Amino acid sequence: SVQASFVPKTKPKQVFLNQLHPRASLFKVAVLGAAGGIGQPLGLLIKMSPLVSALHLYDIANVKGVAADLSHCNSPAQVLDFTGQSELAKCLKGVDVVVIPAGVPRKPGMARDDLFNINAGIVKTLIEAVADNCPDAFIHIISNPVNSTVPIAAEVLKQKGVYDPKKLFGVTTLDVVRANTFVAQKKNLKLVDVDVPVVGGHAGITILPLLSKTRPSTTFTNDEVEELTLRIQNAGTEVVEAKAGAGSATLSMAYAAARFVEASLHALDGDGDVYECSFAESDLTELPFFASRVKIGKKGIEANVSADLQGLTEYETKALEALKPELQASIEKGIAFVHKQA
Numbered sequence: 001s002v003q004a005s006f007v008p009k010t011k012p013k014q015v016f017l018n019q020l021h022p023r024a025s026l027f028k029v030a031v032l033g034a035a036g037g038i039g040q041p042l043g044l045l046i047k048m049s050p051l052v053s054a055l056h057l058y059d060i061a062n063v064k065g066v067a068a069d070l071s072h073c074n075s076p077a078q079v080l081d082f083t084g085q086s087e088l089a090k091c092l093k094g095v096d097v098v099v100i101p102a103g104v105p106r107k108p109g110m111a112r113d114d115l116f117n118i119n120a121g122i123v124k125t126l127i128e129a130v131a132d133n134c135p136d137a138f139i140h141i142i143s144n145p146v147n148s149t150v151p152i153a154a155e156v157l158k159q160k161g162v163y164d165p166k167k168l169f170g171v172t173t174l175d176v177v178r179a180n181t182f183v184a185q186k187k188n189l190k191l192v193d194v195d196v197p198v199v200g201g202h203a204g205i206t207i208l209p210l211l212s213k214t215r216p217s218t219t220f221t222n223d224e225v226e227e228l229t230l231r232i233q234n235a236g237t238e239v240v241e242a243k244a245g246a247g248s249a250t251l252s253m254a255y256a257a258a259r260f261v262e263a264s265l266h267a268l269d270g271d272g273d274v275y276e277c278s279f280a281e282s283d284l285t286e287l288p289f290f291a292s293r294v295k296i297g298k299k300g301i302e303a304n305v306s307a308d309l310q311g312l313t314e315y316e317t318k319a320l321e322a323l324k325p326e327l328q329a330s331i332e333k334g335i336a337f338v339h340k341q342a
């Protein structure tokens with residue numbers, strides 16, 4: 001079928017617009033920031049999922065038209081629109097997964113951290129509403145800087161007494177998608193087979209593709225490792241520069257976020273074999289949050305997979321040590337932001 005062609009045949013299993021078990025449950029998904037560059041194509045991809053019964057679209061403006069447009073697609077999900085703070089609670093009631101791409105994107109010359117001042121406040125406000133209205137939902141944070149916005153979300157949820165570290169995910173799937181694409185191109189591999197774990201965080205040198213763990217097993221020269229690592233780390237900037245002021249990655253991001261939503265829905269549906277990389281609370285290193293492959297089940301993260309961090313190459317070991325201070329600082333900046341406001 002058409003849907004089957006979307007399924008990447010990799011191990012561990014990845015799921016995206018997968019075929020359904022006949023008894024599969026259906027889920028409600030909310031997108032906050034749904035009228036934006038990521039939000040619109042992400043809404044479309046989620047609307048295509050046969051696992052979704054309702055798609056709640058929230059933004060501060062322009063969401064009515066997006067919802068009217070998407071609602072004409074003859075897939076099962078019912079599309080509802082919610083505009084502005086006064087409708088946020090209604091949007092969130094009863095949802096299983098909340099995806100947050102709200103905020104401003106980068107322009108040429110900007111680092112992800114330059115977005116902190118605006119996006120930190122947006123994420124804080126949205127997570128307060130999530131805590132009040134759907135504290136059991138899986139939360140997917142896309143808004144940058146992810147290295148800080150995920151710790152912000154955790155602190156807000158803690159203050160509200162509803163923090164479940166197993167259900168808070170920073171979306172780093174785009175780093176994996178990019179790594180898979182670039183490695184397949186460089187090594188002439190069949191794209192759907194390639195799987196590269198990406199660990200650390202989601203900005204600059206904190207993005208660490210573990211090329212030595214590429215599946216299928218592949219060898220790289222030192223020059224290839226250097227070139228591929230830098231390209232994966234700077235891929236977002238490649239798009240920001242090509243768009244020349246019109247924003248950052250939106251279509252590939254929507255694709256990656258839809259893959260992560262789909263994986264989460266399969267996990268919620270009881271699939272026992274769902275693995276994705278994500279920036280989440282972690283005990284794999286001394287850092288409180290760390291991106292790695294995680295096993296996702298009905299109740300959220302069941303395990304932060306440690307195997308990928310064993311037997312690293314010298315290059316990867318050095319890069320891992322080098323990223324820790326920056327990642328730690330971004331995490332602390334997020335935590336401090338919430339406490340300063342309290």
Ligand code: NAI
Nearest residue numbers: 033035036037038060101102103104105142143144174253
């Ligand atoms: P955009 O500007 O096109 O869309 C953002 C949307 O958020 C707009 O529709 C805006 O109205 C909405 N918004 C602003 N304040 C809001 C609030 N208080 N509540 C609800 N919605 C609000 O931006 P784009 O390109 O969609 O990017 C969104 C975010 O995603 C940016 O922070 C960007 O840096 C991040 N991003 C993350 C990636 C990742 O890998 N995690 C990759 C690419 C972008």
